[in-house]
Amino acid sequence: MPRTRFALSKTTLISLAALLATLMWLMGRQLVPEQVIDFSPILEQYFECQTQAENNRAALTVFIGAESVAKNLAKSLCANVVVAKQFGKVRAVWNHNEDQVLQYVGKGIADLALVKENLMEAVKGESTYGYRVVAAYPDYPAYLIAMREQPRISKEYLLDKRIGLLDYPTSRSGHIIPIQMFKSLNLNLDNMQITYANSHSELRNLLTSGRVDIVSSYWQDSDEAILSRNYITPIEQQVSGSKWYLKMETNNIDLFCAIQQTLIQVAHDQDSSYFSQLTAEPRCQA
Structure with a gap:
């Protein structure tokens, strides 16, 4: 009999402890307002502009490392007549992070990208997505x-x-x-x-x-x-200098020539003696 009374007493104590813990948790929820935890993604650095084709929802995505060049290039591309025939806006993203480079180029997200040749070879961008050299900086x-x-x-x-x-x-x-x-x-x-x-x-x-x-x-x-x-x-x-690659899944020669001419023009406006030395590869025969 003593063993039975001890077992019942122990069971009762455990039940009371569990009940007390539940009551304290419920009281705590009433006293402290719920807060929604925001798991927002890391803000992406980009610039967007509208072409003359406002009803066209297609976007030309550009990936580059420098913010100033990204903005100037995007504005020039938005003003280009050929680009406006095919796209409603230009979205220029700038980032040095290697993971972002692999994301945009390795997965074919970027239509136009400035990257090193060795990186393009590593992700097999030319064979997978049809990336083609538009222009290149010198060694x-x-x-x-x-x-x-x-x-x-x-x-x-x-x-x-x-x-x-x-x-x-x-x-x-x-x-x-x-x-x-x-x-x-x-x-x-x-x-x-x-x-x-x-x-x-x-x-x-x-x-x-x-x-x-x-x-x-x-x-x-x-x-x-x-x-x-x-x-x-x-x-x-x-x-080896970086190169501009355009995704050419189709033989879009008009776009190739328009982007090449825009890149050369933007390069000539650069203050840097090196970054102004952009060479067309091969030069488009418009």
Whole structure:
């Protein structure tokens, strides 16, 4: 009998505890208002403009890394007569994130994209979606750039330096080539002082503000105003330039020619001596 009374008492206590917990939970819900948790997607950086074909719901999607170029190009494409015959709006997206590049190019979302040839080959964009080169920037050297001395390529010299690289694994001059050089010198990346930037202009800001000692990038004429050509060291003489690819699932020659001519015109309006050197490949015979 004592064992039976003990078992009943234990069961009763458990039931009472469960009931009390339920009552406390219900009271808490009444006292604290429900809040809807917002799982909104990350805001996308883009610019849209309308062509003259307001009733056309088709959109020409452009993918590029630079915001200023994206906006200028979109406006020029929206004003183009040929583009207006085929699209109701132009949507220019800018992003350096490699995942976004793979999303837009690797899945064929972008109609027009500025990417590196090696990345286009990696995602097999030409064979899968019919991407075709419209225009290309020239090859260029990659440099280590400093403020007050010419950088040296040695393990002892680089180990103690604060170095700026691009947080963009597909960038050859700002990421791939310097990383390969560090590894060839048997430098452990975990032991190095590396700061990552989102763009080449941000790399220059890190350097001129003294937050890093060296950056890896290309050299442009405008650098003469803030940096010295005596304080650059080449680490790769020929880096392939980015290329503009147009998705040509059909033989849309009118669109190809219109976009090529627009790209060349926008390039000529660029302040950069490098980015103004855009070459048509092949030049459209309008």
